[in-house]
Amino acid sequence: MKPEQLFLGLSLSDEATFDNFFASAQSENALVVSSLLNFFDDPQENFIYLWGGSGSGVTHLLQAICHHAQEKKLSFQYLPLRELVGFSPEELCRSLDGLDLICFDGAEAVMGRQDWENELFHLFNRIKSAQHKLIIAANAPARELPIQLPDLSSRLQWGLTLHLHNMTDTEKQSALQMRAKARGLELNDEVAQYLIQRLSRDTNELFWQLQRLDNASLQEQRKLTIPFVKKVLGLA
Secondary structure (H helix, E strand, C coil), rough: CCCCCHHHHHCCCCCCCCCCCCCCCCCCCHHHHHHHHHHHHCCCCEEEECCHHHHHHHHHHHHHHHHHHHCCCCEEEEEEEEHHCCCCHHHHHHHCCCCCEEEEECCHCCCCCCHHHHHHHHHHHHHHHHHCCCEEECCCHHHHCCCCCHHHCCCHCEEEECCCCCHHHHHHHHHHHHHHHHHHCCCCCHHHHHHHHHHCCCCCHHHHHHHHHHHHHHHHHCCCCCCCCHHCCCCC
């Protein structure tokens, strides 16, 4: 199989890379990033359970490790389970055998469903036997998910568990400024703080609004100032 993502027409975000993810040095999130980066180099570790709340960056990091796999010319698949609940879990999971890396996002969406739980359990065992890599991500610790199959619950707690914490406002400011710099956009402290104070604290929303500002800045050839931000985003 070619080392790229082709299944179901799903694609990765170009911005979802490790270089584009902000984690304060020595923070717990920095340890999460380090563990993911080292995942392929540890032959003893085949499974990671990654969890974090909305906006913490779980999806970003799952796609980042897929980009990392692509750089290593490994076969992989990123699967957002919230969007795949209606698919046959048997057909989906059986089509994944042989991949070097499988990443399931939003596992909470299928827990409590017997068909999905059974197939994930059997896939877990096949991947372990083949010495391939599996990451399952959710919005809560495995023990708190409404899992009906005890064997699956125990499997999800076998490997390395990583908890991705939501960023503080100070970290969000640094993350916004890092993203802006990558776009060639100057975002000073005053404007960055204004955005965080006036917009949703959700990082996905903040980054989306930064993209809007970038587009408007390019179109109008304007620097990012508070009056310009107010105009573009319709803030009072």
